[in-house]
Amino acid sequence: MRHVDTIAAFLAAWQRNEACRWQDAADYELRFLPYPSPVLQLLPGRFSRFRLREALSRRFLTPDRYDGCFLTMTSDGAPMLIKTLNSGDxxxxxxxxxxxxxDAA
Incomplete structure (x- = not known):
């Protein structure tokens, strides 16, 4: 997976359908994985259990806004937010x- 230094480079790699990752100033890592099906992942740097519970509430209280979004964990137990992508996204x-x-917007 290719590491890029800017969000512009991240979006350019995404357009080329290349797996890439970018880390923002708040220590969030954003990943694009094109295969086996396109997925966008967000790994929050500091994400407490309370914030995870809030994210779960947001996801299920406003399902239309977060259609295709899921919360899971990495193999080492860190939270990960995922969005499955469609061609029109x-x-x-x-x-x-x-x-x-x-809640990092």
Whole structure:
């Protein structure tokens, strides 16, 4: 997976359908994985159990806003927010949905 230094480079790699990752100033890591099906992942840097519970509440109280978004954990137990992508999804909107779900928007 290719590491990029800017969100612009992240979006450019996404358009080329390349797996990539970018870490923002708040220590959130954003990943795009094109295979086996396109997925956007957000790994929050500091995410307490309370914030995880809030994200779960947001997800289920406003299902239309977070359609295609899921909360899970990495193999080492860190929280991860996922959005499955469709061909018509706007990258910036998908990124914004995950950040909003994490309450980092």
């Amino acid at each position: 706007v990258p910036q909107d998908s990124i914004a949905a995950l950040y909003a779900l994490a």
